[in-house]
Amino acid sequence: MGRKPCCEKIGLKRGPWTIEEDHRLMNFILNNGIHCWRIVPKLAGLLRCGKSCRLRWINYLRPDLKRGGFTDAEEDRIIELHSQLGNRWSKIASHFSGRTDNEIKNHWNTKIKKKMKHLGSMNTCSTIKEGEVKDQTPKDDHVITETTKTLIISDNDDELMAKNCKTPCAEEVDMDSLFETQGNEISSSSFSSLYSNYISRSESSSYIAEDSISLDQWDLDMTDPLVPWDLFANLDDNLFFL
DNA sequence: AAACTGTCCAACCGCTATATA
DNA sequence: ATATATAGCGGTTGGACAGTT
Structure with a gap:
């Protein structure tokens, strides 16, 4: 047909x-x-x-469209929802008033993804010791961000988060217990809940363990500076629709 | 100043879901 | 039950623009 x-x-x-x-x-x-x-x-x-x-x-x-950049809060919410829903942009957009799926999708692909990746590589690089590059380098699809304190899959995140993920990706990790045993001081409740979402979603798909990850492989210095996203937050919403 | 490169985002493509005859 | 049309979704592309060489 x-x-x-x-x-x-x-x-x-x-x-x-x-x-x-x-x-x-x-x-x-x-x-x-x-x-x-x-x-x-x-x-x-x-x-x-x-x-x-x-x-x-x-x-x-549409008259109800909210123009202008995404606020920090919106961005965090997108990340949170994406961790739960994957690339279901229309579903994600339904949680925002005045934002379109296309807009959110574009923002994710052009800004958030890169931001995650950047932060991930910074964390990665700072932990690699000389002469141990190959063995110590974590899979670069494991990234911890400061803003969300959630586990993000940055390089092949779409595939991982996709409902019918078939690609072996990474091992599930109980981050809470990891933090306890590793003596890290991250206590963000949002981190564990968001991470749980990843795990439950991963479990519901054919999520196959490939290699182990450890917090030893990350530098969890949460003081890394971030791009000041809120610079874009207050653009005139009514710029377009007068 | 020109050429090149990278980024952003509006618009399109192709597909699935749903409605209807 | 089937065929067909429309709505809606997510992935991708291409052009405009900005920044760099």
């Missing part, structure tokens, strides 16, 4: 939206509501497919 791409129809416009198109779509929806996306472009006088209109509305034109 299979469906043809909706925009293959001759004459339909693709690519970036013009201001006029935005106005047409916005006016139409605000005046008439949404009943069927297929007929929206027709009635609104747009040479776009319904799918494209829907996306434009959801991701850009």
